[in-house]
Amino acid sequence: MTTENEIKPAAPAEAIDGGRCAVDAGFGVWVPTAERVPANPEGFPRNDHVACLCVWRGESGGGDMRILQWNAYYKVWDDAYGDDFFCNAQEVTHWMPLPPWPNIQAQPCGQNLPPTP
Numbered sequence: 001m002t003t004e005n006e007i008k009p010a011a012p013a014e015a016i017d018g019g020r021c022a023v024d025a026g027f028g029v030w031v032p033t034a035e036r037v038p039a040n041p042e043g044f045p046r047n048d049h050v051a052c053l054c055v056w057r058g059e060s061g062g063g064d065m066r067i068l069q070w071n072a073y074y075k076v077w078d079d080a081y082g083d084d085f086f087c088n089a090q091e092v093t094h095w096m097p098l099p100p101w102p103n104i105q106a107q108p109c110g111q112n113l114p115p116t117p
Helices: 013-017 020-024
Strands: 049-056 064-071 076-078 085-088 092-097
Touching: 049 076, 064 085, 064 092
Parallel strands: none
Antiparallel strands: 049 064, 049 092, 064 076, 076 085
């Protein structure tokens, strides 16, 4: 039995998103791009982007961690907004899917988010 102030354990990926990320990669699991890229999202080709946390080689080769969108149609990485080309597939060494929004009604850019206390 938990009280109102106790932290509840996170639900498994299958319960959060119907298993898409569990099948694709799983939260917190780095996937080498040399092995595979993100699967086509539900609704492909109309919905052709998958948001991921990525390890990018960087312009200097030193590496950088960024949120990028896998463009499943063109098979390249787009910027975080999914509207501009960022780099070719092989320039990202590893990736992992981002978790879903915490509130099913929440939208990008702060639309429909609950008010800040």
